[in-house]
Amino acid sequence: MDERQALAAFAALGQEHRLKVVRALVTAGPDGLAAGALAAEVGVASTNLSFHLKELSHAGLIASRREGRSVIYSAAYAGLSDLVQFLMRDCCGGRPEVCAPVAAALSACDCPPGDTAHA
């Protein structure tokens, strides 16, 4: 992920409704949620949600697929992971103060450090 894309991703997440959308989609898992369901959950007008969804999609943080007459949105895990890594690379370069706590936090996750088998 280059700086330009990271910038777009940060800007996308720096908005209340868009951050809520991402959190809802991550929670929903790979099956995702229809635009209408998202609008209800986040509490914005559908026409407004479309605007935000386009922004998140352009930033590479969510993906969409048509299913019947609905459009299903889901989290783009690769994009989210890239963003975390951008932040780590930029902040860890010669400075472990950032990475070390993160590494420690990974233990609390169900993602054992170094184990990429179930990715």
Add this chain to the structure above:
Amino acid sequence: MDERQALAAFAALGQEHRLKVVRALVTAGPDGLAAGALAAEVGVASTNLSFHLKELSHAGLIASRREGRSVIYSAAYAGLSDLVQFLMRDCCGGRPEVCAPVAAALSACDCPPGDTAHA
């Protein structure tokens, strides 16, 4: 870090000049950089930089100290680390697709997973 603070941090980083400032300060290390030096490096007017520095400071991403007639700014590693962890917690909850690549990337860092001794 709560959602409100994370939102402010994302919004702060989602601006070209502010992202450059953070990168410059992380690169500079704990010694930091004077406001004037930052202005030169990032390429913005000093009066404009003050605006951005206040925003970054309010988001908990940078810190400042007065030194002689200069004000020295430095990266707030704890704040940056908290942000990474917020992103991981929200995105790793039940979904290892995000965490696993990050854990793998940590190996490339000089921060051995689980080792918090030099933090």
Add this chain to the structure above:
DNA sequence: CTTACATTTCAACGATAGTTGAATTGATGG
């Protein structure tokens, strides 16, 4: 083919964020 539903596009408005130059505050040095 017509109707109904889900979502997006469009144009317009109001609010917020970013930039600029002038004036101000705080810290040294003569």
Add this chain to the structure above:
DNA sequence: CCATCAATTCAACTATCGTTGAAATGTAAG
């Protein structure tokens, strides 16, 4: 104390972002 340098505050302006309602698009059901 006065002149100078570094940084911030302030007020004004412009540009961009977020929101809204009306109209358009695409999809399925009768």
